[in-house]
Amino acid sequence: MTPIAIHAFNPGPMTGAGNWTWLMPGRVPTLVDAGTGLPEHLDAVTAALGGARLAQVLVTHAHVDHASGAVAMAERFPGVRFFKMPWAERDSRWPVEWESVTDGQVVDAGDESLTAVHTPGHAPDHLCFWHAPSKALFSGDLAVRGTTVYIPSNLKGDLADYLASLERVLALQPSTLFPGHGPVIEDPSTLLRGYLEHRREREEQILSALAAGEATPDALVPLIYRGLKEQLFQVARETVLAHLLKLEREGRAGRRGDAWHIMEP
Numbered sequence: 001m002t003p004i005a006i007h008a009f010n011p012g013p014m015t016g017a018g019n020w021t022w023l024m025p026g027r028v029p030t031l032v033d034a035g036t037g038l039p040e041h042l043d044a045v046t047a048a049l050g051g052a053r054l055a056q057v058l059v060t061h062a063h064v065d066h067a068s069g070a071v072a073m074a075e076r077f078p079g080v081r082f083f084k085m086p087w088a089e090r091d092s093r094w095p096v097e098w099e100s101v102t103d104g105q106v107v108d109a110g111d112e113s114l115t116a117v118h119t120p121g122h123a124p125d126h127l128c129f130w131h132a133p134s135k136a137l138f139s140g141d142l143a144v145r146g147t148t149v150y151i152p153s154n155l156k157g158d159l160a161d162y163l164a165s166l167e168r169v170l171a172l173q174p175s176t177l178f179p180g181h182g183p184v185i186e187d188p189s190t191l192l193r194g195y196l197e198h199r200r201e202r203e204e205q206i207l208s209a210l211a212a213g214e215a216t217p218d219a220l221v222p223l224i225y226r227g228l229k230e231q232l233f234q235v236a237r238e239t240v241l242a243h244l245l246k247l248e249r250e251g252r253a254g255r256r257g258d259a260w261h262i263m264e265p
């Protein structure tokens, strides 16, 4: 199964070079992710369809760079259907008729079928789509080669969920990931194991920083991210907070106001 990569033409500080969307042509022409609705993207989808009618768009999660293009797509491709795991507050920003897909559900796509795999963490509604015969996974924002994945705690990101999602996908032993950003990932297990290791290291860094005395997330950021660029501070702060919230839930860290401290076991 080789989907057609179609770029969404939306480079930016949070999307890097921009998003990839994935077309599966065939009996049920299916696009994975909607991009942001730029005309260049819609034109590229039209060209790749080669005269076929786009049947449906499977959206991995309701972040703007994956979902917001649904509105423009609904206009350009009359009759197209949109599927995602519901996240009511967010989905309503893009007024199309969202149909629900949940964990384990099988959907026809192209000439194949895909199984939805709920992989929360980066976003609560995050789905990957699994093609069992080829062990390929449309992986949304689960993994991006060359960098780590942002866990926005202010947008229902959850680090513990994310780690569980990585373990879940590792257990599938995928051969290939077709991601929302960056190149195709041909050796997923190495990358995903690297992510787990990286998060363990970050957690250790945060625990040892807190062992030296209580600290706010703002104070922890420069201790953990050395030489951080100014414009990435907010993202780093959210990541530190995601770690702290996980540690709090595990009873290993606590807070008074905005100051966090370590909890003795």
Ligand SMILES: [Zn+2]
Binding pocket: 061, 063, 066, 122, 123, 141
């Ligand atoms: Zn995202």
